[in-house]
Amino acid sequence: MDFLKNFIIYLENLNHTDLIIAFGYILAFFLVWFLTIFVLKRKFSQLPQIKAITYSTQAVIFTALGIVSYKHIQDPVLKSLYRDTAISITAILLANAVFSFCSKRNFLKYLTYFGLLLALIVEIAIIFTSHQQILQILLPLRKLLILISLYPIIDSLIELISAQRLKKLLKIFNLAIFSIIGFLWEINKINFDITAFIGLAIIIAATLIYSWFVSHGSVLLKKFLKRYFLSDEDLEVFIESLNKLSFLILLYVYWIIGIFYLNLNDLISYLKNIVLLDTNLVRISIYNLLVSFFIFFFFYYLLGVLKKGIKIFFPPEHREDKGGSLEAVIYNLGMLLNVTASLSAIGLSWKAILPLAGALGIGLGFGLQTILNNYVSGFILMFSRNIKVGDFIELSGSAGKYINNNDDYIFGRVEDISILTTRIKTLDGIDILVPNSTFVGNQIINYSLRSPYVRVRFPFGVAYSSDPDKVKEILLKLAYDCPWAKNYYKPPSVWFTELGDSALIFELRIWIDIRELWRNPYATISYSLTDWVYTNGFKRLKEAGIEIPFPQNDIWFRNNLKVVIENEQGRKIAEL
Numbered sequence: 001m002d003f004l005k006n007f008i009i010y011l012e013n014l015n016h017t018d019l020i021i022a023f024g025y026i027l028a029f030f031l032v033w034f035l036t037i038f039v040l041k042r043k044f045s046q047l048p049q050i051k052a053i054t055y056s057t058q059a060v061i062f063t064a065l066g067i068v069s070y071k072h073i074q075d076p077v078l079k080s081l082y083r084d085t086a087i088s089i090t091a092i093l094l095a096n097a098v099f100s101f102c103s104k105r106n107f108l109k110y111l112t113y114f115g116l117l118l119a120l121i122v123e124i125a126i127i128f129t130s131h132q133q134i135l136q137i138l139l140p141l142r143k144l145l146i147l148i149s150l151y152p153i154i155d156s157l158i159e160l161i162s163a164q165r166l167k168k169l170l171k172i173f174n175l176a177i178f179s180i181i182g183f184l185w186e187i188n189k190i191n192f193d194i195t196a197f198i199g200l201a202i203i204i205a206a207t208l209i210y211s212w213f214v215s216h217g218s219v220l221l222k223k224f225l226k227r228y229f230l231s232d233e234d235l236e237v238f239i240e241s242l243n244k245l246s247f248l249i250l251l252y253v254y255w256i257i258g259i260f261y262l263n264l265n266d267l268i269s270y271l272k273n274i275v276l277l278d279t280n281l282v283r284i285s286i287y288n289l290l291v292s293f294f295i296f297f298f299f300y301y302l303l304g305v306l307k308k309g310i311k312i313f314f315p316p317e318h319r320e321d322k323g324g325s326l327e328a329v330i331y332n333l334g335m336l337l338n339v340t341a342s343l344s345a346i347g348l349s350w351k352a353i354l355p356l357a358g359a360l361g362i363g364l365g366f367g368l369q370t371i372l373n374n375y376v377s378g379f380i381l382m383f384s385r386n387i388k389v390g391d392f393i394e395l396s397g398s399a400g401k402y403i404n405n406n407d408d409y410i411f412g413r414v415e416d417i418s419i420l421t422t423r424i425k426t427l428d429g430i431d432i433l434v435p436n437s438t439f440v441g442n443q444i445i446n447y448s449l450r451s452p453y454v455r456v457r458f459p460f461g462v463a464y465s466s467d468p469d470k471v472k473e474i475l476l477k478l479a480y481d482c483p484w485a486k487n488y489y490k491p492p493s494v495w496f497t498e499l500g501d502s503a504l505i506f507e508l509r510i511w512i513d514i515r516e517l518w519r520n521p522y523a524t525i526s527y528s529l530t531d532w533v534y535t536n537g538f539k540r541l542k543e544a545g546i547e548i549p550f551p552q553n554d555i556w557f558r559n560n561l562k563v564v565i566e567n568e569q570g571r572k573i574a575e576l
Helices: 002-013 016-043 048-070 076-099 107-128 132-159 164-186 195-228 232-260 265-273 286-313 322-346 350-359 362-384 436-441 468-481 514-519 525-543
Strands: 275-278 283-285 392-396 409-417 421-426 431-435 453-462 493-499 504-513 564-566 572-575
Touching: 002 107, 016 048, 016 076, 048 076, 048 195, 076 107, 076 132, 076 195, 107 132, 132 164, 132 195, 195 232, 232 286, 265 283, 265 286, 283 286, 286 322, 322 362, 322 409, 362 421, 362 436, 409 431, 421 436, 431 436, 453 468, 453 525, 468 493, 468 504, 468 525, 504 514, 504 525
Parallel strands: none
Antiparallel strands: 275 283, 392 409, 409 421, 421 431, 453 504, 493 504, 564 572
16 A cells, blocks of 8 residues: 555655644544534434534535635645545535434435545545556546445435425436436546535535425415415415426526536537437427426426416405406416427427428318417407406306206306316316307306396295285395395395296395305305295295195096995995
8 A cells, every 4th residue: 555655755744834724624623523413412403404504504614714724735735635625524514414304314424424535535545546557446436435425415305305206206316317427427428526516515505495495485485375365276376386496496506506517518418419300490309308398397387376476466356357367368378488488499480380280281280270269269268358267157068967967057167267278167166178269159158247246036936825915025024134145235126926827926036246155165056045045935934824835736527427435345335
């Protein structure tokens, strides 16, 4: 081991100032480290946030201390060793910050510690060895040790993510990327230098911020936004889109760090050269495809945040109609721009798409005609405002055969107007997607176009012996007692409408706010308002002695009838 002998001789010949700076820095690190471990275990063993902040602060301090003291070292070889030692110490402190949140995986931190320590020892051996054969072994060994020491840090960062499915996907992705980059580094296709560790520090900091936001920040934001009376559905979409958008931002940070700090430009050039389609009009590579997918999903989730967040700026009474309409406009226009930007990133422009569409023939033309019709119809609906989000509409069709709803019409609330379809939620909780062109080319009944107040009719049949004035009095009193009736808007009325076959038909007419029926937990006319009116109406008419008849028929015979009465044995006992 001649490198050890050469190293000792080298240290003996160093000036005292360089030795004091180098060993003083190392000694200060170990003193602070062991003191921190002792204090944290006794005082803050159950507070990972305090541990992470402490180690992160120490990483910043030792980084600054290393940069300042590095300038005062004169020997060039020691400067190189001192620089790598400072980087390793910073990496250890940042790793401790990450490991603070992963107490169940503490065994991995020893892999990081020993990997970085052995990598420094191997670097000393590389500098002071004189054997070329040993050198050829030590160079790839140092790279391998660095990779081994970094992998637990990245793996622990992934553990901080709460979503289990995303965590599993990232673990597979991380292992694949780590293996590919490690292999390319080993065969000298890509090169890492000191800036790689700066990039690693930024990656760790960005991942910690993302993990905090997903696990704690989004919860605090959700509580804050509840003050603005956003609906639970809007709030869930907003938070989910924001979480996914923040993850894409984190990936973009990784990408930028890879370019500027990890020297991945050669890898990017390699991906650009893998061409999937190359014609006179378009050239699609793996790199363009990845960028196009990123742009599409980034703007897709950004639109999810914007279309729900914009409702905060509307007062609660206009949040459903005006806010919902603006939401639909933002989403549809945004998706148009998103698709255009994504196609441009992949290398497709309108000059390339139109000849391609023409080449595909008339069949594609008819298919696109239907899509375009629904897309344009969506904008007509949004700008004409004949149908808005929050409106209650009725259209022909059926929904709910499986749940024994045999109505030949569809009634429900407009929940969303998207690019091609309008989503309607029925009173039975069924979501129906109706093509936008349906609302432009057919008659649609809108119960809340100008006003949410509608008049509901309830027929009552009473016996012919009943007093009509008494019936009207009872039914009017019933209307004024009804909790759904909006008598301040228009007073109720009772009409004597028909002389039926077996009953006098009266019709009670009351005005209601149709939005209240939807907000009610039993929000159906059949099972809330109708049930209340008929139940209480039957009781009050019965208490007043007014009979509610059932159908009766009198049978008249043209000829005289002969009736014979017999006993059980069949003997005649009487004749009428």
